[in-house]
Amino acid sequence: MQLSGIIAYPITPFSDDGKKIQFDILGQTLEHLLDHGCDAIAPLGSTGESAYLSLEEWQQIAEYTVKTVNQRVPVIVGIGELTTRQAILKAKFAESIGADAIMVIPVSYWKLTDEEIFNYFEEIATSTSLPVMAYNNPATSGIDMSPELLVRMFENITNVTMVKESSGDIQRMHRLHELSGGGLPFYNGSNPLALEALCAGASGWCTAAPNLLGGLPKTLYQLITSEQLSAARAIFYQQLPLLRQMVIAGIPKVVKAGLAIQGIHAGSPRKPLHHTTTEEALSLREMLAEVNR
Amino acid sequence: MQLSGIIAYPITPFSDDGKKIQFDILGQTLEHLLDHGCDAIAPLGSTGESAYLSLEEWQQIAEYTVKTVNQRVPVIVGIGELTTRQAILKAKFAESIGADAIMVIPVSYWKLTDEEIFNYFEEIATSTSLPVMAYNNPATSGIDMSPELLVRMFENITNVTMVKESSGDIQRMHRLHELSGGGLPFYNGSNPLALEALCAGASGWCTAAPNLLGGLPKTLYQLITSEQLSAARAIFYQQLPLLRQMVIAGIPKVVKAGLAIQGIHAGSPRKPLHHTTTEEALSLREMLAEVNR
Amino acid sequence: MQLSGIIAYPITPFSDDGKKIQFDILGQTLEHLLDHGCDAIAPLGSTGESAYLSLEEWQQIAEYTVKTVNQRVPVIVGIGELTTRQAILKAKFAESIGADAIMVIPVSYWKLTDEEIFNYFEEIATSTSLPVMAYNNPATSGIDMSPELLVRMFENITNVTMVKESSGDIQRMHRLHELSGGGLPFYNGSNPLALEALCAGASGWCTAAPNLLGGLPKTLYQLITSEQLSAARAIFYQQLPLLRQMVIAGIPKVVKAGLAIQGIHAGSPRKPLHHTTTEEALSLREMLAEVNR
Amino acid sequence: MQLSGIIAYPITPFSDDGKKIQFDILGQTLEHLLDHGCDAIAPLGSTGESAYLSLEEWQQIAEYTVKTVNQRVPVIVGIGELTTRQAILKAKFAESIGADAIMVIPVSYWKLTDEEIFNYFEEIATSTSLPVMAYNNPATSGIDMSPELLVRMFENITNVTMVKESSGDIQRMHRLHELSGGGLPFYNGSNPLALEALCAGASGWCTAAPNLLGGLPKTLYQLITSEQLSAARAIFYQQLPLLRQMVIAGIPKVVKAGLAIQGIHAGSPRKPLHHTTTEEALSLREMLAEVNR
Incomplete structure (x- = not known):
C-alpha cells in the first residue's frame, strides 16, 4: 500500500436530537470529498467523533463508508480504544467488511509505558492482515509516542507500515525521517503544520479541511510535489485561518458549523460537546467567505 | 451528607485471563478497607479501572459493593463518561441500587469549554437526587477544571456539594477555600499531597492506600484533626515512598502487586496495562516491609 | 549556624529618578523588619532587585546592611551571577564585611548541566569560610536544581549547609527531607506555600512579606512550631491574598507600592520594571486594609 | 535596510585561562564566515557569550568586529540587558562605532509585562538612529514575546523594523506573517527549524552554523529562494544532526569544540560553562566527518 496525498476525514452527521446517524448526509459528504480529489477516506477518526459512538454505530459507519467509497480510493478505518481486546474486535471487523487499512491510536486513562504501547500495537497488528497506520495525537489521546518508539514498531511489527503525526511538532517528523533512514512514510495530522510537514517530506496530509475547503488542500499538496514553493506558500496562508480555527474550537464543531453555513445540516457534535457559539x-x-474569494 | 476522613478506593480484581471479575476477592478487599476504619467506600474510580470495564461489569460491581458495604459507611460510585447520555444512565443506575453519592469526572477526547463542563454536570445532577462530588484529575481525564468553575458549579447546581481535587496543586485547594468562603468541602485525591491538603483544610483524603497500608492513612487524618503536627508529619513521611510509587507506576498496578505480595491474588490490570515488572x-x-516495620 | 524562623528580605529603595539608593529608607525598613521579630535579614535577593544593581551599589548595600543590623540577627547576603568569577568576587566581599552567610543562586543564559552547577557552588564555597545557602528559583533564574543535586552538594561541599526552595513544589521539600534523612535544613521561598512548607518540616520561611504584614508571618511560624494547626491555618488564609499578589505582580513592585500606601516612599523598581498600575x-x-482588620 | 540570507554569529574566543579575548582568532573566524558567503555578521549574540562579558570586553568586540568586517556586509550588534539604562548605553555605543543595526533581546529576572517590554524597546529605539531587530528567545532570556506584541512594536516604534524568532515554534512565524500582512521581515533563530522557516517565508536565518558548516547554510537558503525543494530538503537533513546538537549542548560549547577539531583553538566557554565532554x-x-563527506 503506497499512500500519498490528501487523506480526508468525514464527520459523523447526527439527527437534531443527537441520537441517530444521518447516513444520507454522510454519503453526501463522502461524495464531496471524492469530488475534490481526496486520495483516501479515513472514517471514524477524531473528526468522526469515533470516541462518542456506540460499537454498533461505529460498525454501521465503517460498513457504510466502505460500501459507498466502493474502492474508488482506499478506506482507512480509525480505531481508538482503551482496551486491547476492544481494539482487536474492531480491527477484525474492519478487515471483514473490506477496509483497506486501519489507523490505530492508543488511548490513555492510566499512562502506558513504551512496552505496553508496543504490545498493544503488536496484538492488534497480529489479529489482522490489514496495514496499520500508527497514529500519535497526545492532545486528544493523552499518550505521546516518541519517534524512537514509532520507528521501533515500524521495524519490528510486520504490518505497522505508516505513521500519522498530529503532535504539531515538526521536529518529530525530522526524527522519523532520520531514524528510519527515510524509509517510514509519515503523514501530517496537524492542520496548521501542513505546509512545513510536506516541505519536510511528509507523504500526505490527513485532514478534515476538504469538507469546507474543497480542493485547496489537494492543490497545496500538488504545488509542493511540483516544487512551486511560492505558490504553495500563498495557498497555505490562504487556508491557515480556517486550519487554525479547527484546532482552537475542535474539528467536529467547526466542520459541522461550516457545513451548515453551506446548507448541509449534519447536526451538532454529541453532548457534552456543544455546537459553535x-x-x-x-x-x-x-x-x-475570505478563503473562497 | 457530611463526609470526612478516609474515602477508600477498592480495586477491581480480575481472573488470570483478565476476562472475569472475581467478586469474592472484591468482597475480601472491601472488608479489609472497612476493618481499617475507612469512612466511605468509592468503587469504580480510577483505582477500580472503571474506564476499562463494560457497562455490564460496571453495574455488577456497583451493585455488589452497595450490598456488601450494606450501609456501614456511605458508598460513592464513580462515573467517568465521554458522553452526557452515558453518564446519566449510570447516575440513574447508582441511585436505583441505593448508592449514597456519585463522584463524577468529565472525560476528554475533544477539549470541553467551561460551559460544556457546566452543562455536563448540570444534566447529570438533574437526573438524580444523589449528591454529586465533582472530581478533577487532569492527568487521567485530560480535563482541568479551575477552582473558579468548580465553585460556580457548587453555587449553582443544587446537588453538586463536594469537590475531589487530584491535580496535586495545593494552590487549587487554597482557591477553593477562598472562593467559597470555606463553604465548599474539598477532598484530596493526590496521595503525595495528603499531609499538606489536610493541613490546608481538606475534609478528607480519597485514596487507595488503605488497601496496602491498612490503618496508617486514617491515623494521619486523626493526628491532623487532633493537631498533633509532628506526629502527623512523621507518619506521613513513613507512608510517602509508597504513595509516590502509586503515582509513578499507576495505582491499579501497584495495589494489585502489593496485594499479591500480601497473598491476595487480584490478577493484573486490563490490557494494554501490564502488571509490575x-x-x-x-x-x-x-x-x-519498611513501612510496616 | 542554626537558622530558623523568618528570614526577611529588604527591598532596595531608589530615588525618584531611579539612579540613587536611598539608604535612610533602607535603614528604616531594616528596623521595621527587626521590630517585627524577623530571625535573619537577607539583603540583595530577588526582592532587593540585586540583578538590576551595579557592583558598586551591591557592595554598598551589603555593607550598609551588615552595619545597621549590627549582629542583632544573622545577615545572609544574596549572590546571583552568570559567571563563577563574579560570584566569587562577591562571596569574598561578603565575608570581608562581616556577613554571616551567603545565599547563592546560579543564573542561566546557556543552560547549565548538573556538573557545571556543582562546580559553580564548589568554587564559590571554597573561596569563602561563610556557610552557603543554595537557592533554587527556576522562575527567576532559569535554572532548576533537583533535590538530588541539592542533597549531593550538601553532602559533598563542606560549607553548603542549607537550601532555599522557591519552586513552589511541595514534593521537592519531601524529597529533600527523604534524601538527606531529615539532615538538610530547607527554607521555603514560595510565599503562597508557607503553611504547607512549615507543616512538611521547613526550618524557616524566606520572605519579603513582613515589609507589609509586620509580625503576621512570624506568628504563623510560631503557631506551627507550637502545633496550633487551626490557628495557623486561619492566619495563613488571612495573609494569602497578599502573598499570592506578590507572586503575580512581582515582589519589588508590590512591596514598594504597599510601602507607599503606608507612607514610606521607596521609589519604583528599576526600568524596564514599572511601578504598579x-x-x-x-x-x-x-x-x-483587609489583612490588618 | 533590506536584510536577507545568512546572518552569521561569531563566537568569542578566550585564552586558556578564560580571562582574555583572543582577537586574532576572532578575526580568523570572521574571515571564515565572510568567505562562505554570509550576508551579515551579528557579534555579541547568544553565540558570542555576550551575557558573560564585561562592558569593556563587549565594547572591544563590537569595535573590533565593525573594523574587521569593514562594510563588506552589515554588522548587527547584539544587546541583551536587564536594565533599560544599560541597554541604551550599548545602543549609543554601537551607533558611535559605525554598526549597521542592533539586535535587542529583553532579559528577565522579574517577569515583564507587555507594556514594560514595549517601553524597553521604545526607549532604546529612541536613543539611536540604527534599525532595531527585536529578538525573541524565551529559552535563554526568560521572556516570551507574542507575535501580537512584536507586530505592535513594529507598527508603532519607528526603527523597530525586523524580528528574530528563536522560539522554534513555526506557528509564531505564521502569525507574524498574518498580523503584519506580510510586511514585517522575520528571521529564524532556531537552527533545527531552518528548512521550514524559510519555506514559511522567513527573510533569513540567523545562525552560528557557518562556523562549522561553511557554505552549507547559504546553499540551503539559495535552494529555497530558487524553489528547488527536494534539493533543499536533502541539504537540510545533511546538516540537521549538527544543528540539533547545537541546541542540545549549547551553541558556544559545540562551536568551540568543533573549531578545535578543525584546528582553531578558541578556548572554552566561560565558567560556570564547561567545554564539551x-x-x-x-x-x-x-x-x-559525516556532514562533510
Whole structure:
C-alpha cells in the first residue's frame, strides 16, 4: 500500500436530537470529498467523533463508508480504544467488511509505558492482515509516542507500515525521517503544520479541511510535489485561518458549523460537546467567505 | 451528607485471563478497607479501572459493593463518561441500587469549554437526587477544571456539594477555600499531597492506600484533626515512598502487586496495562516491609 | 549556624529618578523588619532587585546592611551571577564585611548541566569560610536544581549547609527531607506555600512579606512550631491574598507600592520594571486594609 | 535596510585561562564566515557569550568586529540587558562605532509585562538612529514575546523594523506573517527549524552554523529562494544532526569544540560553562566527518 496525498476525514452527521446517524448526509459528504480529489477516506477518526459512538454505530459507519467509497480510493478505518481486546474486535471487523487499512491510536486513562504501547500495537497488528497506520495525537489521546518508539514498531511489527503525526511538532517528523533512514512514510495530522510537514517530506496530509475547503488542500499538496514553493506558500496562508480555527474550537464543531453555513445540516457534535457559539459561527462565515474569494 | 476522613478506593480484581471479575476477592478487599476504619467506600474510580470495564461489569460491581458495604459507611460510585447520555444512565443506575453519592469526572477526547463542563454536570445532577462530588484529575481525564468553575458549579447546581481535587496543586485547594468562603468541602485525591491538603483544610483524603497500608492513612487524618503536627508529619513521611510509587507506576498496578505480595491474588490490570515488572515488584516488597516495620 | 524562623528580605529603595539608593529608607525598613521579630535579614535577593544593581551599589548595600543590623540577627547576603568569577568576587566581599552567610543562586543564559552547577557552588564555597545557602528559583533564574543535586552538594561541599526552595513544589521539600534523612535544613521561598512548607518540616520561611504584614508571618511560624494547626491555618488564609499578589505582580513592585500606601516612599523598581498600575494599587490597598482588620 | 540570507554569529574566543579575548582568532573566524558567503555578521549574540562579558570586553568586540568586517556586509550588534539604562548605553555605543543595526533581546529576572517590554524597546529605539531587530528567545532570556506584541512594536516604534524568532515554534512565524500582512521581515533563530522557516517565508536565518558548516547554510537558503525543494530538503537533513546538537549542548560549547577539531583553538566557554565532554567531542567529530563527506 503506497499512500500519498490528501487523506480526508468525514464527520459523523447526527439527527437534531443527537441520537441517530444521518447516513444520507454522510454519503453526501463522502461524495464531496471524492469530488475534490481526496486520495483516501479515513472514517471514524477524531473528526468522526469515533470516541462518542456506540460499537454498533461505529460498525454501521465503517460498513457504510466502505460500501459507498466502493474502492474508488482506499478506506482507512480509525480505531481508538482503551482496551486491547476492544481494539482487536474492531480491527477484525474492519478487515471483514473490506477496509483497506486501519489507523490505530492508543488511548490513555492510566499512562502506558513504551512496552505496553508496543504490545498493544503488536496484538492488534497480529489479529489482522490489514496495514496499520500508527497514529500519535497526545492532545486528544493523552499518550505521546516518541519517534524512537514509532520507528521501533515500524521495524519490528510486520504490518505497522505508516505513521500519522498530529503532535504539531515538526521536529518529530525530522526524527522519523532520520531514524528510519527515510524509509517510514509519515503523514501530517496537524492542520496548521501542513505546509512545513510536506516541505519536510511528509507523504500526505490527513485532514478534515476538504469538507469546507474543497480542493485547496489537494492543490497545496500538488504545488509542493511540483516544487512551486511560492505558490504553495500563498495557498497555505490562504487556508491557515480556517486550519487554525479547527484546532482552537475542535474539528467536529467547526466542520459541522461550516457545513451548515453551506446548507448541509449534519447536526451538532454529541453532548457534552456543544455546537459553535453565535460569535464563532459568524467568524467562521467570514473566514469561509475570505478563503473562497 | 457530611463526609470526612478516609474515602477508600477498592480495586477491581480480575481472573488470570483478565476476562472475569472475581467478586469474592472484591468482597475480601472491601472488608479489609472497612476493618481499617475507612469512612466511605468509592468503587469504580480510577483505582477500580472503571474506564476499562463494560457497562455490564460496571453495574455488577456497583451493585455488589452497595450490598456488601450494606450501609456501614456511605458508598460513592464513580462515573467517568465521554458522553452526557452515558453518564446519566449510570447516575440513574447508582441511585436505583441505593448508592449514597456519585463522584463524577468529565472525560476528554475533544477539549470541553467551561460551559460544556457546566452543562455536563448540570444534566447529570438533574437526573438524580444523589449528591454529586465533582472530581478533577487532569492527568487521567485530560480535563482541568479551575477552582473558579468548580465553585460556580457548587453555587449553582443544587446537588453538586463536594469537590475531589487530584491535580496535586495545593494552590487549587487554597482557591477553593477562598472562593467559597470555606463553604465548599474539598477532598484530596493526590496521595503525595495528603499531609499538606489536610493541613490546608481538606475534609478528607480519597485514596487507595488503605488497601496496602491498612490503618496508617486514617491515623494521619486523626493526628491532623487532633493537631498533633509532628506526629502527623512523621507518619506521613513513613507512608510517602509508597504513595509516590502509586503515582509513578499507576495505582491499579501497584495495589494489585502489593496485594499479591500480601497473598491476595487480584490478577493484573486490563490490557494494554501490564502488571509490575520484576524490578518494580522487588522494590515494592521492600517499601512495604519498611513501612510496616 | 542554626537558622530558623523568618528570614526577611529588604527591598532596595531608589530615588525618584531611579539612579540613587536611598539608604535612610533602607535603614528604616531594616528596623521595621527587626521590630517585627524577623530571625535573619537577607539583603540583595530577588526582592532587593540585586540583578538590576551595579557592583558598586551591591557592595554598598551589603555593607550598609551588615552595619545597621549590627549582629542583632544573622545577615545572609544574596549572590546571583552568570559567571563563577563574579560570584566569587562577591562571596569574598561578603565575608570581608562581616556577613554571616551567603545565599547563592546560579543564573542561566546557556543552560547549565548538573556538573557545571556543582562546580559553580564548589568554587564559590571554597573561596569563602561563610556557610552557603543554595537557592533554587527556576522562575527567576532559569535554572532548576533537583533535590538530588541539592542533597549531593550538601553532602559533598563542606560549607553548603542549607537550601532555599522557591519552586513552589511541595514534593521537592519531601524529597529533600527523604534524601538527606531529615539532615538538610530547607527554607521555603514560595510565599503562597508557607503553611504547607512549615507543616512538611521547613526550618524557616524566606520572605519579603513582613515589609507589609509586620509580625503576621512570624506568628504563623510560631503557631506551627507550637502545633496550633487551626490557628495557623486561619492566619495563613488571612495573609494569602497578599502573598499570592506578590507572586503575580512581582515582589519589588508590590512591596514598594504597599510601602507607599503606608507612607514610606521607596521609589519604583528599576526600568524596564514599572511601578504598579493604578488598578493594582487600589486592589493592594484593599488587601492591606483587609489583612490588618 | 533590506536584510536577507545568512546572518552569521561569531563566537568569542578566550585564552586558556578564560580571562582574555583572543582577537586574532576572532578575526580568523570572521574571515571564515565572510568567505562562505554570509550576508551579515551579528557579534555579541547568544553565540558570542555576550551575557558573560564585561562592558569593556563587549565594547572591544563590537569595535573590533565593525573594523574587521569593514562594510563588506552589515554588522548587527547584539544587546541583551536587564536594565533599560544599560541597554541604551550599548545602543549609543554601537551607533558611535559605525554598526549597521542592533539586535535587542529583553532579559528577565522579574517577569515583564507587555507594556514594560514595549517601553524597553521604545526607549532604546529612541536613543539611536540604527534599525532595531527585536529578538525573541524565551529559552535563554526568560521572556516570551507574542507575535501580537512584536507586530505592535513594529507598527508603532519607528526603527523597530525586523524580528528574530528563536522560539522554534513555526506557528509564531505564521502569525507574524498574518498580523503584519506580510510586511514585517522575520528571521529564524532556531537552527533545527531552518528548512521550514524559510519555506514559511522567513527573510533569513540567523545562525552560528557557518562556523562549522561553511557554505552549507547559504546553499540551503539559495535552494529555497530558487524553489528547488527536494534539493533543499536533502541539504537540510545533511546538516540537521549538527544543528540539533547545537541546541542540545549549547551553541558556544559545540562551536568551540568543533573549531578545535578543525584546528582553531578558541578556548572554552566561560565558567560556570564547561567545554564539551570527551563523549560529546567524539560524537561531534563523527557528525562533522559525516556532514562533510
